[in-house]
Amino acid sequence: MIKKFSLHTLLFLIPVVIAYGIVEQYTRSLPLSPKIKSDYLNTHHNDIETLVLGASQNRDAINPEFLSSRTLNLAYPDQDYHVSYKVLKELSSRLPKLKTVIIPISYGHFETASSQTDTWKNSMYKYYFEVTVSDKFTYFKENLLYISYPNYYTSKIKEHRKGKSSLDFNDYGYNNDISYGKFYKLNYDSLSIAKSSIHSTPEKENISFVSENTEKLKAIIAYCKSNEYTPVFVITPTTKRFRDQRIPGVLHRRDSIVSLMKSLYDIKLLDAENGDAYELTDYRDDNHLSPSGAKIFTKRLNVFLQKYK
């Protein structure tokens, strides 16, 4: 009976496995940003001199096209210091000419919990960049892309089938498509933008996370120092209304930590947080730059990096 049951269950599951295999394979073949960056990494890993870490702010603000040194931007949404450290540590052996590491100092980095339970992160970094970001035991599931984030990958499959995807990525994997930004959707209308809500994390003070995140940042710096990489702190531009709604306590703690780190480890900081000089069209939303904003900011970063070279 047990054999019959096991056999029937297996037979029942065969079509599921086959169907999933097809979807998974299709997902892997999609020309998504990490795929382009992965190809770029594989082609140029011997020449890459600058590595950009961080979350979506750095992803959108730094377009390697406008930097003099060959740069890989591996900033991705919700990349906390824990993940940044893993990316740096596990990739550095593949980047023999690496000299500079761009480290994000965003508003929320120190008081946001490390989210290792996000399965999409494990799978994405593992599959595209061969980086294991999870501290926990990992096995085959970390290599399954589609099921790690079905909503996202389904939308990308649909876009691809309609011929929409990958058209706006440059060779470095930077997304030049402006249409996914909130400000674009509001037609850059300042009144509509003023009325819209601002998304910012943290929404409340989370002092308990500060210590852990600071330690991770220290680990990144220590790793840079031990490998003779130059760590550079970067704060990307934000709108005035974004800056106005920040929690003073969170901001104060962030600034104190940054000051301390700068003096302790002699780290250069590019503080571009006051983004009032940028036009509305230079933003995707209140704390993410659009391609035109990224061009301005990256050029400024380039000058900054050249200065301290």
Add this chain to the structure above:
Amino acid sequence: MLFNSFDFGLFLPIVFILYWWIGGKRIRFQNILLLIASYFFYGVWDWRFLLLIFASSLVDFYAGRSIALAKVEKRKKAAVYVSVFWNLGVLFVFKYYNFFLDTIKSLFEIPENTFTTLDIIIPVGLSFYTFQTIGYTIDVYRKKINPSNDLLQFLCFVSFFPQLVAGPIERASKLLPQFKIQRVFKYEAAKDGLRQLLWGLFKKIVVADNIGVAVYAIYAHPENYGSITIIYGALLFLFQLYADFSGYSDIAIGTAKLFGFNLSTNFRLPYIANSVTDFWRRWHITLSKWFQDYVYFPFVRNTSIRGISKSNRKVLGLIFTMSLVGLWHGANWTYLIFGILHGLLIAIEAIPIYKRGKRIKLHQWLDSGVLLSKPYTITFLVISLIFFRANSIESAGTMILEIFTQNIPFFDFSFIIGKKILFLVIMIIAELWRRDYIHPFKNIETVIPKVIRWGIYYFLIFAIIRYGRPDEAFIYFQF
């Protein structure tokens, strides 16, 4: 380990194969395998939890034996007290100590650093297995069951992985004997178990988790939304909670069936209840029964409480019991208020009325299906569950206030969950259609041909993969 995780997807078939292929020959092998599997399942969260569950099991096992061996009543009572105090003590320290201190501090305006709160995490499922073992020792004391003489069987009874972390809270009289006999593989039972498991996964992963996204956003900032949006969010939570918890129960019961076990039914369409009293006969049935047998009845029958008539004792007993039911869910005033509200309503529904010359209780009249009895029950549930879901009384108050005071009852259409609402509709239709069965797929072959049945199964699996949000924890795990 979560039922809706990849890990469980690997764990279950491995344990299933080992259990029937290697352990299938002898009871002891089967029990050893189940114990190892259960401890592994539980230890994946945190291995330190295992020390606690093992210690609790030992205390209750030996308490049960002491009760049976004791010649004098005094010693029997002492053994029961040891077991009850141990279990409630563990529960208090891990779950209620910090809440208790905070309450004392705020009541008596004691300075912040006078007492030290504990920096500990609550072991998953603590409230479930402690209640199961308290029930065991009390039943032994009441001579309803004989104490277990086999430690292995008892350890299995306490830690049985399908129901360990979120119930059903089983009675020893039902579950313990099942570890004493050899389980024989039954094709039909296993098939039924798999179907129930699949249905539970669909309810949890597809229905509950997707509804939860909108619920989370609305409850996080109720002040940003209009009355209609808040009511919509509160209604969605009603279904999220049901799909989440009853989904868990379906997975637990279905998994147990795969191993030849029969667990208690925990839900019987609670939202079609005609009264709050009826609701608690349909919602988390094993918990309601536990409180009824071990708290409410002893309270009402306790004649040592002088000066209070039996009918008043019943009213007090209902409110007291339901307050504890509320607090069982967590150390927060919101849960207490939730419990008190339910206690009050159940007490009111126990008031006798006269209908056609017959003296009946109010809830009996409501249960007969009179007009508006269902809307009354649902409205009350929606309001009381606002307290259940909210992080604080202030937050719950804000939500309720916003419902009534928003000038423009606008609806925020960004919370429309689109096609996913269809899954909720599918769940409701399926459960109502098959309401006489413990899950919609029970005996389904008698009404639906095989081809369509398989199509439905594949559709559910597709929905689970496509709309799943991996590793989303079950709401009731926190309790």
